[in-house]
Amino acid sequence: MGNIRALEWRYATKKFDSEKILPSEKIEILKKAFNLTATSYGLQPIKMVVVENKKIQEKLKGFSMNQQQISTASHILIICIEKEVGPGFIENYFKRVKSIRKTPDEVLTPFKEFLVNDFSSKPYNEIALWSVNQAYLALGTLLTVCATEEIDACPMEGFEPGKYDEYLKLEEHNLKSVLVLPVGYRAKDDQFSSFKKVRRPLEDVIIDID
Numbered sequence: 001m002g003n004i005r006a007l008e009w010r011y012a013t014k015k016f017d018s019e020k021i022l023p024s025e026k027i028e029i030l031k032k033a034f035n036l037t038a039t040s041y042g043l044q045p046i047k048m049v050v051v052e053n054k055k056i057q058e059k060l061k062g063f064s065m066n067q068q069q070i071s072t073a074s075h076i077l078i079i080c081i082e083k084e085v086g087p088g089f090i091e092n093y094f095k096r097v098k099s100i101r102k103t104p105d106e107v108l109t110p111f112k113e114f115l116v117n118d119f120s121s122k123p124y125n126e127i128a129l130w131s132v133n134q135a136y137l138a139l140g141t142l143l144t145v146c147a148t149e150e151i152d153a154c155p156m157e158g159f160e161p162g163k164y165d166e167y168l169k170l171e172e173h174n175l176k177s178v179l180v181l182p183v184g185y186r187a188k189d190d191q192f193s194s195f196k197k198v199r200r201p202l203e204d205v206i207i208d209i210d
Contacts, residue, residue, distance in 0.1 A: 010147035015190035037141035074184030080175040081131035
C-alpha cells in the first residue's frame with residue numbers, strides 16, 4: 001500500500017474487532033516509531049504506556065467518556081509527558097549524545113548550558129505546554145505508521161487524565177497522561193470505515209509560492 005493510499009485508508013476507528021489482537025511485531029514497530037519521532041531539541045520529554053489487559057481497558061473506559069474503543073481495542077497507547085524537565089533531564093540527554101556520537105565536550109557544552117539556562121528560566125506551565133506539543137508530534141508519527149502498517153487507530157483527547165494517572169500510578173514514574181490512542185483492527189460492521197473522507201479542496205489548504 002502506497003503512503004497516500006494508506007492515509008486515505010485510515011480513519012478514526014469507531015469500533016474495533018475485540019477478538020483480533022495485534023501481533024507483537026506490530027506493537028514493536030509502534031514502540032520504535034514512537035521513539036524515533038521528532039521532538040524539539042531531540043530531548044524527548046515524553047513516554048508511552050502500552051496497555052494490553054482487558055480488565056484494565058474496561059476500567060479505563062470509565063475514565064474515557066465510556067467510549068467503546070478503549071475496551072475493544074487490541075492495545076491502548078497512552079502518550080505521557082515528563083512532569084519535570086530540569087537540568088538533570090537535560091544533562092542525561094547530552095550524556096547520551098556524547099556516548100552515541102562521541103561529540104567532544106567543547107561542542108556540546110555551549111548548547112547544553114544554553115538549554116539548562118533557558119529551561120530554568122521558564123515557568124512550569126510553559127514547559128508543560130511545550131512537552132504536550134511534543135506529544136502531538138509523536139501522535140502524528142504513530143498515526144502515519146499505523147496507516148502504513150494497516151493498523152487501525154483512534155486518537156483521543158476525551159478522557160480524564162487525572163484518573164488515568166491515579167489508576168495507572170503514573171505519578172510514580174513522574175508522568176502525566178495527555179493523549180490516548182487505541183489500536184487494533186476495525187470491526188467489519190463499523191460503518192464509518194466506508195465513509196468518504198471530508199477534506200477541504202487541496203487548493204484551499206496549500207499555498208504555492210514560486
